[in-house]
Amino acid sequence: MREYSVLIGGKAGEGINTAGLTIASLFDHLGYRIYMYFDYPSLIRGGHNFAIIRAAEKKVGTHRDTLDVVLALDQNSIDRHADQIRNDTVVLYDTYAVKRAEGYGIPINQIVEEEKAPAITRNSAMMAAFCRAAGIDRELLESVFRRSIKEKYIDVNLRVAERAYGAIDEVFRIPGLGQTGLPALTGNEAIGLGLVRGGLDTYIGYPMTPTSNLLHFLAEHTRAFPVRVIHPENEIGVMLMALGSAYAGNKTAVGTSGGGFCLMTEGLSLAGMSEMPITIVEGQRPGPSTGMPTYTAQGDLHFVLNAGQGEFPRLIVSPGDLEEAYTWSAAALMLSWKYQIPAIVLADKTLCEGTFSFDIDAAERPPEASPYLWDGEGEYRRYALTDTGISPLAFPPAEGALIKANSYTHDESGFTTEDAARAGIMQEKALRKAAGLARELEGYRTVSVSGSPDATTVVASFGSQKGAVLEAAEHLGLKTARPLVLNPFPVRQWKEALDGADSVICVENNATGQLARLLRNHGFSVDETVLKYDGRPFSLEELTARLSEAVA
Amino acid sequence: MREYSVLIGGKAGEGINTAGLTIASLFDHLGYRIYMYFDYPSLIRGGHNFAIIRAAEKKVGTHRDTLDVVLALDQNSIDRHADQIRNDTVVLYDTYAVKRAEGYGIPINQIVEEEKAPAITRNSAMMAAFCRAAGIDRELLESVFRRSIKEKYIDVNLRVAERAYGAIDEVFRIPGLGQTGLPALTGNEAIGLGLVRGGLDTYIGYPMTPTSNLLHFLAEHTRAFPVRVIHPENEIGVMLMALGSAYAGNKTAVGTSGGGFCLMTEGLSLAGMSEMPITIVEGQRPGPSTGMPTYTAQGDLHFVLNAGQGEFPRLIVSPGDLEEAYTWSAAALMLSWKYQIPAIVLADKTLCEGTFSFDIDAAERPPEASPYLWDGEGEYRRYALTDTGISPLAFPPAEGALIKANSYTHDESGFTTEDAARAGIMQEKALRKAAGLARELEGYRTVSVSGSPDATTVVASFGSQKGAVLEAAEHLGLKTARPLVLNPFPVRQWKEALDGADSVICVENNATGQLARLLRNHGFSVDETVLKYDGRPFSLEELTARLSEAVA
Amino acid sequence: MNGSDLISPAQNTWCPGCGNFGIQHMIKAAIAEITGEGFPRERIVMVTGIGCHGKIADYFNINTYYAIHGRAIPVAAGIKVANPDLKVICHVGDGDAYAEGLDHLVFAAKRNADITVIVHDNRVYGLTTGQYTPTSPAGFKGRSTPEGVPEHPINPLELMLASGATHIARGYSRRLQPMKQAFLEGMRHRGFSFIEILQICATYFNLTDYYNDHVYDLAEGDIDTGDYESALATIREWDYSADAPIALGTFYRVGRPTFEENFPARKEGMEDREGLIRDFLQGHR
Amino acid sequence: MNGSDLISPAQNTWCPGCGNFGIQHMIKAAIAEITGEGFPRERIVMVTGIGCHGKIADYFNINTYYAIHGRAIPVAAGIKVANPDLKVICHVGDGDAYAEGLDHLVFAAKRNADITVIVHDNRVYGLTTGQYTPTSPAGFKGRSTPEGVPEHPINPLELMLASGATHIARGYSRRLQPMKQAFLEGMRHRGFSFIEILQICATYFNLTDYYNDHVYDLAEGDIDTGDYESALATIREWDYSADAPIALGTFYRVGRPTFEENFPARKEGMEDREGLIRDFLQGHR
Ligand SMILES: Cc1ncc(C[n+]2csc(CCOP(=O)(O)OP(=O)(O)O)c2C)c(N)n1
Ligand SMILES: Cc1ncc(C[n+]2csc(CCOP(=O)(O)OP(=O)(O)O)c2C)c(N)n1
Ligand code: SF4
Numbered sequence A, B: 001m002r003e004y005s006v007l008i009g010g011k012a013g014e015g016i017n018t019a020g021l022t023i024a025s026l027f028d029h030l031g032y033r034i035y036m037y038f039d040y041p042s043l044i045r046g047g048h049n050f051a052i053i054r055a056a057e058k059k060v061g062t063h064r065d066t067l068d069v070v071l072a073l074d075q076n077s078i079d080r081h082a083d084q085i086r087n088d089t090v091v092l093y094d095t096y097a098v099k100r101a102e103g104y105g106i107p108i109n110q111i112v113e114e115e116k117a118p119a120i121t122r123n124s125a126m127m128a129a130f131c132r133a134a135g136i137d138r139e140l141l142e143s144v145f146r147r148s149i150k151e152k153y154i155d156v157n158l159r160v161a162e163r164a165y166g167a168i169d170e171v172f173r174i175p176g177l178g179q180t181g182l183p184a185l186t187g188n189e190a191i192g193l194g195l196v197r198g199g200l201d202t203y204i205g206y207p208m209t210p211t212s213n214l215l216h217f218l219a220e221h222t223r224a225f226p227v228r229v230i231h232p233e234n235e236i237g238v239m240l241m242a243l244g245s246a247y248a249g250n251k252t253a254v255g256t257s258g259g260g261f262c263l264m265t266e267g268l269s270l271a272g273m274s275e276m277p278i279t280i281v282e283g284q285r286p287g288p289s290t291g292m293p294t295y296t297a298q299g300d301l302h303f304v305l306n307a308g309q310g311e312f313p314r315l316i317v318s319p320g321d322l323e324e325a326y327t328w329s330a331a332a333l334m335l336s337w338k339y340q341i342p343a344i345v346l347a348d349k350t351l352c353e354g355t356f357s358f359d360i361d362a363a364e365r366p367p368e369a370s371p372y373l374w375d376g377e378g379e380y381r382r383y384a385l386t387d388t389g390i391s392p393l394a395f396p397p398a399e400g401a402l403i404k405a406n407s408y409t410h411d412e413s414g415f416t417t418e419d420a421a422r423a424g425i426m427q428e429k430a431l432r433k434a435a436g437l438a439r440e441l442e443g444y445r446t447v448s449v450s451g452s453p454d455a456t457t458v459v460a461s462f463g464s465q466k467g468a469v470l471e472a473a474e475h476l477g478l479k480t481a482r483p484l485v486l487n488p489f490p491v492r493q494w495k496e497a498l499d500g501a502d503s504v505i506c507v508e509n510n511a512t513g514q515l516a517r518l519l520r521n522h523g524f525s526v527d528e529t530v531l532k533y534d535g536r537p538f539s540l541e542e543l544t545a546r547l548s549e550a551v552a
Numbered sequence C, D: 001m002n003g004s005d006l007i008s009p010a011q012n013t014w015c016p017g018c019g020n021f022g023i024q025h026m027i028k029a030a031i032a033e034i035t036g037e038g039f040p041r042e043r044i045v046m047v048t049g050i051g052c053h054g055k056i057a058d059y060f061n062i063n064t065y066y067a068i069h070g071r072a073i074p075v076a077a078g079i080k081v082a083n084p085d086l087k088v089i090c091h092v093g094d095g096d097a098y099a100e101g102l103d104h105l106v107f108a109a110k111r112n113a114d115i116t117v118i119v120h121d122n123r124v125y126g127l128t129t130g131q132y133t134p135t136s137p138a139g140f141k142g143r144s145t146p147e148g149v150p151e152h153p154i155n156p157l158e159l160m161l162a163s164g165a166t167h168i169a170r171g172y173s174r175r176l177q178p179m180k181q182a183f184l185e186g187m188r189h190r191g192f193s194f195i196e197i198l199q200i201c202a203t204y205f206n207l208t209d210y211y212n213d214h215v216y217d218l219a220e221g222d223i224d225t226g227d228y229e230s231a232l233a234t235i236r237e238w239d240y241s242a243d244a245p246i247a248l249g250t251f252y253r254v255g256r257p258t259f260e261e262n263f264p265a266r267k268e269g270m271e272d273r274e275g276l277i278r279d280f281l282q283g284h285r
């Protein structure tokens, strides 16, 4: 497979993310599928940011440690990545900001100064130098610039680019592949589109990395999509406002990370008792507590599985790439309405803020689950007992209907009760909904299997590990299995996935092996865990090495 | 075993709880061990309250369905308990409030009116009638009244009692046992005493059933014990104030139920990251959400096990009676300080609000764990790396020491870091603390075993199930095993407890078998669950029947 | 129409003498009046907190969301923004709205959410058996403060004025008709209306005599309800602790755009969601 | 003593031009002054929220608790009540203290907790890249409100006055010496002191020119700081949205017993805890 890995690095505020996306866009136009990992500390200016863009013939979902090209806007881009730079890595650097480097120096600062251009255009210069070095047409660069840069800044950027283009010669040539391109989106954007697809009316959020950009994305597109976006005082307000919104019939989602999710747990339990549909996007990051806000982790699995006092059914989906994020966010929203339960889209920084080529046609169609609506006949009872445990929904105003939602244990009409028998019956209603949801999910592919079908070692993972695990397992000839739904756990499909396996290795971005624990919960054994808990996702090389060790 | 079960029932506001406690006190003075179950809906006046006092020669911790005596201050006390009243049950009732009953009518209303006594004295009349019917000396009643009734009300109560005493003849005779009595306390009180024993400096709480009375108890006794009690604006304030208090060196505990615990989860995670010792009393009640506030459940086990984002060690203890509540609340507080971790005392309404004879001499001595304090030598580093993972503590003011607590991932000195390697090291520090705690707990009896040692069926339970399970298993010749510590789970001791068992039945007050799930987590199989999820604890008869069914 | 069919068959479990009865009676009368005028009953939603006050949800044959302690207000705001055609009344307690969830009250006022918040201010936690609340007077002996609360109470009306509430009123649970007027005014006010009712708690804090001695009704001209300073001066006459005359009536009332107006009604022609998404993706490369 | 040893070696990562530098500089100067006067440095504790402002915890060689978003104030109050000998300074953001955790701010004021709260009010969420906060002016285009915030800001000083704060002041991050004075006054005030700093956010909301044009220092006699009405009138001159003169200085200052005084110091002779418990049990039957 033809592929390239390009790193661009500089300081926060120097537009590294934008530059990375521009490079991704260039590759896209050349027919490559891309994945971009963006690494940044929690600060606004300074520090060291870098993006690694991996472009390949086929879909990829992880970065490599070994780099083909390094574009260094600061010295850290060389120094901190020394072991990723091989002899044949093409290194371009700004001769002013970078003092110690081997490769091709570009007098970027000088160009920018001479052109009286703002400092932020340094990255345009670097991209132009990259294009020239990689044999990419300047017309393509220009057209990409014209799409991504605001009208009033375009000229100065092109001027600077032109100069930098001339400051270096072609070093190698990235060939076009002739494939049709695909839009590059972040996980947040794919989740947002999935929610829209599932019927989202209202999104309510309080900023928190890594889902702030989901809030921003939807807020920016309230004209493109029929969605209302609200940013209230805090996550408690978010969650409770969302439940009110759902009560009034709006399909509502919220987004946060672990710390904000803590504040939503009381509302989550209220959703459980009052049977209010709600979808929560939980983007994990390293904890405990504030932890490392801009880095990644999968440390909240059992928290979301068990959050909220008391026992109530919930759906938890765990997409591993954009297509799954799209499909399962839509599914989460729709199923939450069908079963009147909370649904959680469990993601993490790697997925939320990673950029991937998105192929909507490759995404599975989400199940078209619709809410059961009251037919208007007879007396309305919000919590009417049915075989499925699902009570028909009505929203105010509904003439003749009394719509009583309740956080207390209640009777069918929604009036408070403390009667022992009725309490038991209502708890069983909840259990029936859980069982029905589990049965319905049997009809979908909720466990994804790949790799060598006959391998006896299965690599299990969830969520954003997908990209790295799939490739590493392929290299090593192993089989992989991944639950797309974490709750209700797809026991039968997992059993099938494990058919013929005699050893299971869990790959996780946490310190205690939370997927392994979940599998053991359900009676499956796990032989080994390969864990990473330093806030960084596995690179392909690192995972391959760790896995081959584990297999040995 | 000689034993009696007495039910007293009436309306909320009629002092049923107090009357029950007075009856318990009478039995205590006669040398009986007592247990009292108090059942009341969430309202202030009216409705139906009842207390069942069980008095026996030996320690008991559960109520019976079959009653020896019924004291009915309202019609509900007869009607709702019809199937608990046998032919030989002695029924005393107020002839005014109760229209349909068989037994001994006492003209209580008339007496109270004639004596121009307040309505609340009706229960004093009923107790006097009970004493006479049961052959209990009026002197004993008077002395018990004098201890429990305020000086200024004593005369009118004695007048009323005197009249009621004369309104019935002796029906049977409860003999004195000649044993020394024991004080009757609630679980809340025993937990409070345990915390005091463990070194409590400050208790912070926001009212929530079933732990409000822990707040009240400690608030009332700030002169008897060196404890400061604070009731802030909400549970978030509670938890964060408590962490500040701990930072300044105060041994601090908080109390709540599931809904309030939700609001503490973000602070819990902060305790994890900043390594701040804190003890949380979580009194479970039926959820989800507001549920049935004054009833009981064990539905929050996995929530407390997994609450808070990220991964950090925690201690969870699960006492089953007062002696365990005392010992393990003290232990929780001390161990939380030794390991600088959050500790949770997981209780429920049955334990918190149940009244039991408390034998402090029968309580195991809590481990005398002390915090590691800084020796004042060299540079102070709040998160210094050690073999145990435990860093020596210092509190401001400490001359020459910089005491930096931090919610971010941090270095040894407490400065924020986002460095991958350091993040990993700090996560491993936390894992070492968890391992050390698990090792230390190996030295204590953390699994309690009882019943027939050779039985091959083991009844597993946790917390307040103790009383019912122990007796039921004894009847049925089964063995019982109960973890006193739920996390870190005492794997080795559990294995030993299960030695020779070929079937395990979990008895739980929840709908999904949460202990069973925890056991499976740790690789233990569970064959059957006996669950009750209607807000009521098992009675001895009910559990015996359900267990013998499960065994068959 | 006297509104008797508005009352549900659920058993009422408030204590005899509880001020909640008066509140219930008058909100019923107010609802009967607006429905009598043709406002459809099904367009009314009542949201409550948890506490004795919250039980009012069970007592009405009206759409209700019996929410959680301290968090009724964001639920109410969420309902209203989702469907601005609804009339949303929010019954909360003083522990509920002034302690547990104070921030939501302030923000509802700041945003001018078009909901009516009725605080059953009995100045005690009733349902949890008698602890002090933010409006309990200094020295109050509650179960968590057996030696008397040392703190000074807040004046919630003052706080609401500072938070941007556009309608501020106070009633007293034993003054029935003025309460009804207050409820009607609040429900008719476009924007956030805050109505605090001094509610008798017969069991844990019976201030009947105190209130009877101290309350007076604001008369026409006593106050300029459009004027901040005028409102504030009267609001500050009584500080919830010291002896002083206690004004009842409307203190403040101004017009301001509501929160819900920020979200224009749903767009037409946006049913084909997959189409919208594909359009978006088309424009995205 | 110039306080340079108060600054830690941690790398400072605020943006160039950020107003936090000025705040840092002046709190350092204020601390240097009180330690220079003999107040032991180890008796100072700084508690911070999460946001750009919170980074100040890392930048000081001082005891710190770098807490969580919105919840620094109860941590600070808990420290102070546990050890009233400590001087507790609490640095919070506007998103932090006015949105996420507003209730704690109000209650710290109500209780008169003897802590000094310094709000870095840049009127934007800095660290999460530029969303509106409760003090952003109407119309502010943040990342969550690309079409402009429709809500009116709160005036935090007004809210604090209504909440019972006993010391209220305002500074501006480019007026260094007055800021230092404000910090010193706040730290020396016995009781709750609230100091709001209008802080420049160079990246997301640079109001330097606006503030330079509008601020003025309160002069001796401009205001009677012991008088509520006088304070309020000046506080209300500027509503955080419309153009108006912006007063800097101390607005209000009164004496009131502090929260910590409610908890008498620990009793002597209570070391034998098991003995105390046995005594209690003895008396309990
Ligand atoms: C998060 C949470 N904390 C505590 C409680 C327990 N609780 C129920 S009602 C109540 C107090 C109610 O006081 P108030 O709001 O004044 O209502 P009132 O009973 O006086 O009408 C409390 C603390 C709860 N349900 N939820
Ligand atoms: C519970 C929670 N919600 C959200 C966040 C994300 N967060 C971190 S800082 C911040 C905003 C900070 O704004 P402000 O308090 O004004 O501080 P500034 O950065 O402007 O100094 C937010 C929302 C968080 N850390 N915790
Ligand atoms: S406790 Fe007070 S508020 Fe509650 S119902 Fe009784 S009188 Fe009313």
Ligand code: SF4
Pocket (backbone or CB within 6 Å): A044, A045, D013, D014, D015, D017, D018, D019, D020, D052, D053, D122, D126, D127, D200, D201, D202, D203, D204
């Ligand atoms: S984003 Fe604003 S507040 Fe934050 S460091 Fe930069 S200039 Fe300062």
Ligand SMILES: [Mg+2]
Pocket (backbone or CB within 6 Å): C051, C093, C094, C095, C120, C121, C122, C123, C124, C125, C126, C133
């Ligand atoms: Mg109240």
Ligand SMILES: [Mg+2]
Pocket (backbone or CB within 6 Å): D051, D093, D094, D095, D120, D121, D122, D123, D124, D125, D126, D133
């Ligand atoms: Mg800010």
